[in-house]
Amino acid sequence: MTVAELLAIAPLVFVIGLAIALVVVDMIRPHDDRLIGIVAVVGLVVGLEVVLLANGDGTGVFGGAYVRDRLTFFLDLVFLAIALLTILFAPDYLRPRGLPMAEFAATLLFAISGAMLIGGARDLLVLFLGLELLVLPGYMLAGYAKRDGLSTEGAIKYFLLGSFSSAIFLFGLAFTWGYTGSTRVADVAVALQGVTGPGLSAGLAIGLALLTSGVAFKIAAVPFHYWTPDAYQGSPTPVTGYLSVGPKVAAFALILRLFVEALAPLKADWVDAIVILAAITMTLGNLVALTQDNIKRMLAYSSIAHTGYMLVGLAAFAGAPAGSPAAQAGLEGLLFYAAAYTFMNLGAFAVVTALQGRTGVTSQIATFAGLGRRAPLAGVLMTLFLLSLTGIPPTAGFFAKAYVILAAVQAGGWVSVLAVVAVLNAAAAAFYYLRVVVWMYMREAPDDAQPLTDSWPMKAGLAAAALGTVLFGLVPGVIIPTAQAAAQALLP
C-alpha cells in the first residue's frame, strides 16, 4: 500500500479502528456505558476532522477500486453524522432496558464503515463487500433486544429477506461481469458504451433486472418493501432510527456508484423501471402510513415514501439528456435530500426515543397525547421534524422536495409526471404527520404519563438534528455547493 492509498482510506480505517477500540475499552472497563458513549462521540468528531483532512483529488487507488472524490467526501460526512446522532440518542433507550452500549456502538460503527466503503467504491466486488459490511451488523442491531420477541422476529425477517436480496444483487453483478469482463466501474462503463437500445442483449437485460431488484430491496422501494415495517417496528427505537436512514442512504450511494457511474450508458434502459418504482413507492408508502397507529410503523412507511422522493432525483438524472443541467440537478437533489432526510428523520426518532426513556412505554401514537404541554420543548422539536418531513417551508425537507421535483420538471418527458405525483403525495403525507401534532397539542395527557428523559447526549442529539433541519432549510447554501461538487464528480 502506498501513502496515497492509505490517505484515501484513512477515514474508513479510522472508523474501523474506533469500532475495535470501543470493544477494547469495554473489555478493560466492563459495563461503563458512559465511557463508551464519550469515546464514541469524541472519536466520531475526530473522524469528521479526518474526513475533512483526507480530502482527496479523485484519483483512484488500489488499481481503481476505491476513490476519494467529492462524492466520497459528501457521503462520508453524511454517514458520520448518522452515526453521531444515533449514538447520541441511543443511551436513553438502551440503559433502562439493560442493553449494553459497547456492542451497540461498535456494531453500528462497523456498519457505518461498510457504508463509507460503498461511498468510495469503484469496483463491483468492493461495492458488494461494502454492502455486506453495511447490512450484516444491521441484522444484528435489529435483534439487539434479544429477550424481546418482536425484535427477534423483525431481525429474522430482515436477515432472511436481506440475504436473499444480496444474493439476487450478486447474481446481477455476475451477469454484468460476465458481459463486460471487468469488475472495475470505469471499465464496465467503457464496455457498455454503445450497447444500449432495443438490441440490449438478454444477458445484460436480466443482469440489469436482478441488480435493480436487489437494490430496490435495500432502499425498501415498493414492491420490495415487505421486510421494512416488521423490522422497523420490532427493532429497538434507536436502531429503527438508524435503519431508516443509514442503510437507505448507503444503498443510494450504491446506486450512485453502480447505476449512475457504471451503468450510465444503459440509462435509457433502466429509467422506466426507476420512474415506475418511484411513483408506486411514494404513493403506497404514504397511503399505508395514513392508516398506522403505531408511530414506528408509521415512520417506517413514511421512510418508504421518502425513498420514492429520492428516486425522483435519480429518475430526473436518467430521464434528462446526458450532460444537461437537469441530469446534474437530479443527482444534486438526491444528495441534498439524503442529507436533509438524515437530520429530520433521526430527529423524529430521537423524540420517540426520549418518550420511551422508561421501560413499558409503547410506540402507540397515543403516547404523544398532550406532549406539547407536558414537555413543550420536545413538542416543538417533534413538530419541527414532522413539518420538515411533510415538506413545509422553510425547513430542510421543503428544499429537498423542491430540489428533486424541480429537477424532474426540467428533465421533461415521463419524468415530469413524477413531479405531479410527488406533489400530490406530499399533500397526502401532511395528514399523518400532522395527526401526531394534533395528538401533541389537542389531546389531554393521560394521568400516568411518564416524564421524558433528560440526559445531555439526548439534548445534544436533538439540538444537532434540529440545527441541521433548520439550517439546511433557511440557508441551504451551506450544503448545496458540496452537493454540487459531489454530483459533478459523478458526471464525466
Place this chain on the structure above:
Amino acid sequence: MTLPQTVPFLGWSWNDLLFLVLATALLGTALMVVLGRNIIRSGLWMIACFATLAGVYALLGTPLVAAAQVLVYIGAISVLILFAIMLTQTKGGPAALVFHHQAWAAAIAAVVLGTLLALVVTSTEWPLAGEYAATSVRAIAQLLFSDYVLPFEIVGVLLLAAVIGGVFLAKRDEPRDEPHGERPE
C-alpha cells in the same frame, strides 16, 4: 494409451462431458439437501454438493478455489454444521417443515426463473466464454495482494463484525451489578 480427442459417438469435448456430469450431480445433490426431511441427511448431502462444486471449480481452471472449497466448505463448515445440528436438535421438533405452505407457488416460480435464465444464458454472446482458462496460484496471489488488497482486507473486517455480533446474540445475559450501567461513584 491415450484418450481420443473427443468423446466417442457424441463428438463433445471431454471437458463438456465432465461438466455435464458434475453439473447434474450438483443439481441433484442440491435438491436432496432442500427436499429431504431428515436434517442430518440434508447435511450429508450438502457435503456431496460442496464436493461436486469443487470439481466444477477445478474444471474451470481455478485449482486454488477448488482446494479452498474442499478445505473450507467440506473440511470446516460442513463439519461445524453437522456438529451444530447434533448439539441443538431436539426430539420434539416439528416433523413437517414449517415453511412449506407455499411449496407449489415456489416450485412454479423456480421453474419459470430457471427456464428464463437458461434461455438468457444460451441466447447471449458472452465475451468471456469459450476457453477453459487456467489461472495459476501465483497470479491469483499477486492480484490478491496488489489490486484486490482492499476487498481482501475488508473480508477480515466483515468477519470481525460478524463475530462480535454473533457472540453478542448468542451469549447468555450476564447479570449486571447495577441496572443503569453506571459505576457507583
